[in-house]
Amino acid sequence: MSNLAVADPSIPVEFFAIKRFIDKSFEHLHPHDVAKIYGSIDVDHERERFGQEVIDQGVAGLTRYIEFVRSAGSDRASWMLDALNEGTFPNYTYSTYDVIRAHRQFSHNRKSSSNGVVSCLDEMSLFCAGALTLPKELHYQTIMLVGPSHYTVLTWDNERNGYWFPAKRYLFSRTTWQAFVDDDFAGDVESAFSSIMCETNRIISIRGSFDFDTGASHIAESFLREIVSDIEQLFGFVPPHLKAAMERPIVEVPPLPYYDVYINMRGATSRDDVLATIREAATERSERWAEDVLLAYRSVHVPNPERYFEAALESPLARAAAATMHTVDDAIAYVEAIPRRASIFNDVDRIAMPDEVIRLQTGTDRDRELLLRVLRHWVGE
Secondary structure, eight states, X not given: OGGGGSOOTTSOHHHHHHHHHHHHHEEEOOHHHHHHHHOEEEHHHHHHHHOHHXXXXXXXXXXXXHHHHHHTTOOTTHHHHHHHHTTEEEOOOOOOHHHHXXXXXXXXXXXXXXXXXXXXXXXXXXXXXXXXXXXXXXXSEEEEEEOSSOEEEEEEOTTOOEEEEEETTEEEEHHHHHHHHHHHHTTOHXXXXXXXXXXXXXXXXXXXXXXXXXXXXXXXXXHHHHHHHHHHHHHSSOOHHHHHHHHSOOEEOOOOTHHHXXXXXXXXXXXXXXXXXXXXXXXXXXXXXXHHHHHHHTBSOOSOTXXXXXXXXXXXXXXXXXXXXXXXXXXXXXXXXXXXXOOTTSOTTBOOOHHHHHHHTBOOHHHHHHHHHHHHHHHTO
């Protein structure tokens, strides 16, 4: 794929600008580093939270990916298999941009322009955010095509030219994708696609998602078939898991509100105006989507702040810290020993989660109070 380092003239420069920003500004972490920095989750605990079938399905998908990578002559994913066999998995944490930036101290490339450490989903979310701000003539639709082990982005302009951002450093148009297939895989498009994504199981869009395994779709079937047609036009084939899913019954579920929200906010030029609109929807109309956005933004001004505590109870680092404690006095001493009191957001009206306070060794009084409450819960007093 080294030939794709040269800019492709068939791709609008605006898409390349987004890609270059992600390439130069963020460091993609190895799974081992994710576990070292963010801790690990307990797979059995996740089975209790989400159900055995859901977690077993995810573990099976990850195992197939690792075996596929091994069959291709690479051992880079073996560490994940060892972790799964031990009943753990890296605690991938998908954060807003400013949380990512707060963690830039963990980058191996701090002397460069690194703005933080990321996973593939972080990279794809940043690309989507950039694409959604482009002029209307450059943006028809953007989706994520994802699998158990990887997230990628597909986007189309108003002339229905498609582009694929599968990973840092790479951006395909139909032209460069075909060149990649011909040059590196002797025209075998399925093998070329599998070299990047050995399995797909979901489409995610601003309208909602389509689950290949269950057939449940927030996306109307007519629009879903349009997406599949556009994918085929770009790749020259339909990925086999998607093709199989489209041949089975599609169960349409109620659409999500985000597409209408996006359309209504299109053209906004101020973050404060957008934030005010979301706060009004959350507080005056009690719209759940708006509260979810405020929670992701970490605003302390939310209708149900107890949701922060509920989420905080799933903090692996805080739980591990509590396991070393015997009394509440131990928890108090632990929190008091955190050296700094600055907000990771530079804003006391936004709250950091317990694991962030532990990792970054800083937190406001509110941040510390939430951490202490979680520790006291796990200490059992």
